Amino acid sequence: MKRRDFLVNSVSAGLVTGAAVGFGDVASLAAATLQVKNDWDLVAVRDGEPEVMFDRAIASLGGMSKYVKKGQKVVVKPNIGWDVSPERAGNTNPKLVGRIVKHCLDAGASEVYVFDNTCDAWNLCYKNSGIEKAVKDNGGKIVPGNTESYYKAIQIPKGKSLKDAKVHELILNSDVFINVPVLKHHSSASVSLAMKNLMGIVWDRRYWHRNDLHQCIADLVTWRKPTLNVIDGYRVMMRNGPRGVSEADVVTMKQLIVSADIVAADAAAALIFGSKPEDIPHIRIAHEMKLGNMQLDKLKINRIKI
Amino acid sequence: MHKLYWLRLLRIGVSVFFLILTSLIFLDPAQWIPQWVTSAVVWPQFTPSVLKFTVSAGLVAAGFILFTLLAFLFGRVYCSSVCPIGTLQDVISWLRKRLFKQKPLKYAPPQNLLRYLLLALVVISFIFGTSLLVNLLDPYSNFGRIMSNLVRPVFLAGGNGLATLLEKYDIFWMPKSSFKAFDATSIGFASGFILLISWMSFVRGRLFCNTICPVGSLLGLFSRFSIFKISLDKVACNSCGHCSKVCKAQCIDVKSKEVDFSRCIACYNCLDACPSDGVLLSLKRDPHLLISEHGNSDQNKDRRTILKAVMLISAFVSARAFATRVTGGEKPTEIPEDKNNFASPPGSFGHDHFNKNCTACHLCISVCPTHVLQPSFLQYGMHGLMQPYMDYHSGFCNFDCTLCSDICPTGAILPILPEKKKLEQIGIAKFIEKNCVVYTDNTDCGACSEHCPTKAVDMVPYKDGLTIPLVDEKICIGCGACEYACPTKPYRAIFVEGNLLHIQAEVPVHEEIIIEKTEEDFPF
Numbered sequence: 067m068k069r070r071d072f073l074v075n076s077v078s079a080g081l082v083t084g085a086a087v088g089f090g091d092v093a094s095l096a097a098a099t100l101q102v103k104n105d106w107d108l109v110a111v112r113d114g115e116p117e118v119m120f121d122r123a124i125a126s127l128g129g130m131s132k133y134v135k136k137g138q139k140v141v142v143k144p145n146i147g148w149d150v151s152p153e154r155a156g157n158t159n160p161k162l163v164g165r166i167v168k169h170c171l172d173a174g175a176s177e178v179y180v181f182d183n184t185c186d187a188w189n190l191c192y193k194n195s196g197i198e199k200a201v202k203d204n205g206g207k208i209v210p211g212n213t214e215s216y217y218k219a220i221q222i223p224k225g226k227s228l229k230d231a232k233v234h235e236l237i238l239n240s241d242v243f244i245n246v247p248v249l250k251h252h253s254s255a256s257v258s259l260a261m262k263n264l265m266g267i268v269w270d271r272r273y274w275h276r277n278d279l280h281q282c283i284a285d286l287v288t289w290r291k292p293t294l295n296v297i298d299g300y301r302v303m304m305r306n307g308p309r310g311v312s313e314a315d316v317v318t319m320k321q322l323i324v325s326a327d328i329v330a331a332d333a334a335a336a337l338i339f340g341s342k343p344e345d346i347p348h349i350r351i352a353h354e355m356k357l358g359n360m361q362l363d364k365l366k367i368n369r370i371k372i
Numbered sequence: 373m374h375k376l377y378w379l380r381l382l383r384i385g386v387s388v389f390f391l392i393l394t395s396l397i398f399l400d401p402a403q404w405i406p407q408w409v410t411s412a413v414v415w416p417q418f419t420p421s422v423l424k425f426t427v428s429a430g431l432v433a434a435g436f437i438l439f440t441l442l443a444f445l446f447g448r449v450y451c452s453s454v455c456p457i458g459t460l461q462d463v464i465s466w467l468r469k470r471l472f473k474q475k476p477l478k479y480a481p482p483q484n485l486l487r488y489l490l491l492a493l494v495v496i497s498f499i500f501g502t503s504l505l506v507n508l509l510d511p512y513s514n515f516g517r518i519m520s521n522l523v524r525p526v527f528l529a530g531g532n533g534l535a536t537l538l539e540k541y542d543i544f545w546m547p548k549s550s551f552k553a554f555d556a557t558s559i560g561f562a563s564g565f566i567l568l569i570s571w572m573s574f575v576r577g578r579l580f581c582n583t584i585c586p587v588g589s590l591l592g593l594f595s596r597f598s599i600f601k602i603s604l605d606k607v608a609c610n611s612c613g614h615c616s617k618v619c620k621a622q623c624i625d626v627k628s629k630e631v632d633f634s635r636c637i638a639c640y641n642c643l644d645a646c647p648s649d650g651v652l653l654s655l656k657r658d659p660h661l662l663i664s665e666h667g668n669s670d671q672n673k674d675r676r677t678i679l680k681a682v683m684l685i686s687a688f689v690s691a692r693a694f695a696t697r698v699t700g701g702e703k704p705t706e707i708p709e710d711k712n713n714f715a716s717p718p719g720s721f722g723h724d725h726f727n728k729n730c731t732a733c734h735l736c737i738s739v740c741p742t743h744v745l746q747p748s749f750l751q752y753g754m755h756g757l758m759q760p761y762m763d764y765h766s767g768f769c770n771f772d773c774t775l776c777s778d779i780c781p782t783g784a785i786l787p788i789l790p791e792k793k794k795l796e797q798i799g800i801a802k803f804i805e806k807n808c809v810v811y812t813d814n815t816d817c818g819a820c821s822e823h824c825p826t827k828a829v830d831m832v833p834y835k836d837g838l839t840i841p842l843v844d845e846k847i848c849i850g851c852g853a854c855e856y857a858c859p860t861k862p863y864r865a866i867f868v869e870g871n872l873l874h875i876q877a878e879v880p881v882h883e884e885i886i887i888e889k890t891e892e893d894f895p896f
């Protein structure tokens with residue numbers, strides 16, 4: 067382990083447990099390091115429970131208050147696409163979603179909304195994914211996205227294949243946009259990650275499938291980048307994605323990626339999955355369109371093991 | 373006051389209660405009403421319960437036995453308590469009385485030839501294998517179609533308005549719903565039916581129940597032998613005619629002091645109206661009982677030509693096939709989907725069983741969370757008119773959902789365990805490579821495989837690093853997720869050919885994932 071990592075990890079842990087005082091010299095030294103070095107491009111955490119991994123990640127990025135200001139409206143977009151249980155890993159882990167909602171509210175958010183344009187029947191997805199309950203338990207609002215009337219037309223001037231789309235009004239009306247995909251295998255897009263998850267904020271997905279799917283995925287990012295991307299790699303569907311056939315498709319990996327750079331986040335998650343970022347067409351296209359950086363060796367990455 | 377005046381109040385209470393509940397189960401926007409409530413509400417409905425009894429005899433299908441017994445005891449109790457069309461007509465008659473000054477009703481002679489002829493036709497046609505006449509005339513099923521096709525869209529539109537309003541105040545508990553079941557046949561028939569009964573009940577009370585309704589005619593046959601009958605006391609009755617004026621069935625002849633009890637719908641208005649205790653509800657025994665039986669027969673028809681014509685027509689007529697698809701610069705697909713049979717819902721065994729037992733009440737259409745069940749036109753042929761079919765342009769069958777089978781009141785769709793349902797093959801996916809985006813555009817798509825719950829549609833290597841769908845028919849269950857998701861137009865690149873007889877698909881087998889030794893570090 068590198069010295070810097072050690073220091074920062076210690077500080078992160080300290081911040082979480084509230085025991086930073088006890089560290090004495092190390093803590094003050096680390097605090098100084100933190101001031102200079104906490105502008106991480108990406109945080110990767112592994113081997114913890116979903117809530118714990120997110121606590122550590124967000125602390126190392128300076129806390130949720132760095133992204134959410136008092137009185138702001140936040141929209142959290144997990145993957146709630148399928149009517150499957152959390153163990154099937156077809157949707158984002160409900161514990162992670164609930165924890166993010168809580169952090170946003172603790173940071174002073176006036177409202178935290180959660181929605182998805184689901185593939186299976188929306189009310190069954192919301193319920194059986196466990197996300198509806200997790201959001202409500204943590205004080206957030208779960209919002210439907212099942213009819214076209216929730217979606218408003220936008221222009222995408224920098225898009226190549228996707229020039230316009232209809233986007234859920236919450237994305238347009240919220241100050242902060244937190245994108246929370248689950249890392250999984252995907253039959254169309256190879257791997258489903260942060261950029262792919264944004265298909266769930268638009269109404270007509272068939273257009274994307276007809277008009278160069280990977281280009282469309284990258285095009286939407288030119289319109290708006292999420293404030294923060296949190297990729298859930300706690301349980302990972304290794305095949306038969308994105309819906310999965312049974313729990314046999316799932317491997318518990320206990321990983322989490324957090325980054326404001328959506329391309330970097332996807333590149334890191336792709337590597338965890340076992341794919342090369344440049345082999346995933348939409349990651350490569352987005353990198354070439356300068357929407358983010360898939361060359362992780364050029365980035366400041368905080369690696370945390372729990 | 374008549375000592376049995378409370379019978380009328382009881383009848384009003386029960387009928388209004390059932391009318392409201394029966395309406396609500398068809399209007400529920402998002403499966404809020406628990407399934408057991410829905411099942412309980414439809415349990416007493418006569419025709420569905422008879423049909424269900426023929427396929428699975430038991431308490432769940434005993435509603436008609438209760439009302440048959442009641443008919444032999446007290447007459448046509450069904451017609452004035454749980455029959456929603458009966459109560460609906462009463463509401464119309466009541467409005468007439470309130471809003472329009474018209475002459476009160478008076479005795480009219482029975483239309484025995486008409487009503488028993490219709491009843492005979494219904495029974496005979498059913499025995500010979502078609503439930504079409506039952507569907508067209510059954511009161512509960514007609515009520516269902518009125519609710520599902522006419523009232524539900526208005527109700528949902530109102531709900532959506534309310535949802536939009538609440539949204540402004542940041543309240544989201546009321547979901548918006550889309551209504552997809554715009555089917556001209558069903559809407560037309562339901563409209564025609566409500567106009568007919570409105571007119572009939574407006575001018576002649578329960579005329580429908582005593583001329584056209586097969587349930588009314590059948591129960592009327594039974595009630596000729598009722599133990600307790602309404603009659604006029606030859607001594608106490610002074611032929612004042614009060615009872616006759618309030619008799620919705622127009623069956624009290626005060627001149628001859630006779631009551632045609634086969635037409636009495638047990639509303640008990642007369643008991644309440646009689647000023648001199650001249651109307652009696654009294655014991656009259658009759659040894660002659662009549663039992664009607666239903667048989668089974670199979671029928672097999674070649675409906676290819678009709679189906680193709682239907683598909684062509686619907687391709688032109690159905691605006692919704694195109695409405696949901698925003699046009700892009702892409703080329704239209706050229707090869708029509710060669711669908712010979714539409715699929716019937718899981719739990720229905722196949723077309724024959726389903727067509728024979730479904731009365732097209734559209735309850736399943738109303739509760740289906742994915743809108744895959746839609747009213748048919750001629751998708752099953754004429755004998756299946758308005759019965760629901762799996763419309764994969766409207767939705768697809770949710771893998772874990774068995775709601776339609778749980779609530780079907782007629783046994784056309786029988787309860788099926790989720791684990792069995794997940795293997796019931798109601799159709800098979802067919803891939804048309806030359807329509808596929810991967811073939812035509814050389815880009816990735818895979819929407820069909822994404823949605824496939826068994827991965828019967830899998831993406832296999834094609835060329836230039838692309839993948840293309842391949843169907844494993846053995847594990848395909850025909851849920852239609854692939855057809856629904858396929859983005860090509862006007863013809864899809866994958867569609868489900870319905871199975872006339874449902875069979876069991878094989879269980880998808882996947883090897884265990886061998887996890888390589890977990891890396892201690894990050895791969896970057």
